[in-house]
Amino acid sequence: MAKLILTRYLYIFDEVGLSFIICLLKKHSLDECYFWISELYLSGFKDKVWDLIWFIYYDFYYIQNPLFESFLSKKYRSRELKDIFTVVKNLFKFKFSPEIFITRQYNHLIKEISLVFRGKKPNWLSVIPLHYHALFRFIDKKLYHFAVSSLPETVEDDLFDAIQIYFNISLKQIDDFKKNFVENQSCYHNPIHKIWAIICLLLFNPNYSNSKKIIYFGCKTEDYDTMLKIHQEHIPLNKYNSPQIYKTLDYKCIYSVSPLCSSFYLMRDGEENINHCYWYHWEYFAYESPLWKERFDKYDIFIDEEKKKIIFHDDDELEDFYSQYGYDPDELSGETQNKFLMNHMPDDYNWKVLYMELFPNYDLDKQFYKTFDKDLKFTY
Secondary structure, eight states: OOOOOBOTTSOBHHHHHHHHHHHHHHTOOHHHHHHHHHHHHHTTOHHHHHHHHHHHIIIIITTTOTTHHHHHHHHHHHOOHHHHHHHHHHHHHSOOOSHHHHHHHHHHHTOOOOOOOOSOOOGGGGGSOGGGHHHHHHHHTTOHHHHHTTOOSSOOHHHHHHHHHHHTOOHHHHHHHHHHHHHGGGTOOOHHHHHHHHHHHHHHOTTGGGOOOOOOOOOOHHHHHHHHHHHHSOOOOOTTSOOOGGGHHHHHOOSOOOGGGGGBOOGGGGOSOHHHHHHHHHHHHHTTSHHHHHHHTTSOEEEETTTTEEEESOHHHHHHHHHHHOOOGGGSOHHHHHHHHOTTOOSOOOHHHHHHHHOTTSOOOOGGGGGSOTTOOBOO
């Protein structure tokens, strides 16, 4: 289990990302989507934010919105927060589907191929390279969970050739796929995810090329400024005109992480007592975040891994640090603590709870769902 990481305002890193995904797919609140993604970005996880956006795009949006790929690539290259908001605003409005996500979960969590083909191979396989026969036979039988688990570890040119042959698409179409695949390598380093997305596009939206050209929306300057204000505005002074640093999280933690996060395997699962982590070791876990590391490294400190403590060698420096960042999560109101501690979370959430909540219109009557144990949780 990955080490616990706390973000700028002491949310748990993976739960911020998952809350963003859930909020985006539920189309609950665009402002909340902005809040979660900016919490990651302003915590210093700029590259991880873009990786997450590409991951989400290929997992949920590519099948219904393949032409958005070039727009996303353009925004990625500018790499500003406002461009991230623009991408998020468009994703928020798009249709989405679960096929790539759910089959990829099977591949990651189970990856068991229980079917062996027997008898004579169909004639159409003769024009496809031998090492892709299993992949395309599973595709042909609509056994997509086995198909994704049959993908090669590396993507070679002959896989594109096989895709062109099987789906009977034009040379221009396959060349466009190749071009985008190569050009976006520097944007998103997961070729297997991308090639499976292409296959799923051809399976579930074969007439994608007939789609009308869409005009994409930009993030308004006032929306961007409003969101930055939430993060940058100082909290009110007390009646003596002194800073109330200990109340920072009461003002800044606007949203609660989604209860549906517990349908995933989480960082917190590796900790015996999450409350104890916050009350006695929050500095140690916050140090894993780039922003907090930068703040701590201005001082003469020592990281005590055994005690999970950050030790200041100078008392004046310790006092200076806490005068700026003494958030004292153990002193917060119960309402604020629950926003990131998730003490309200049910223990019995599993993959099916998430699926039924996010994809109620997609039928679960598929053979491979039976291989998902009732206690299984998704990963991301």
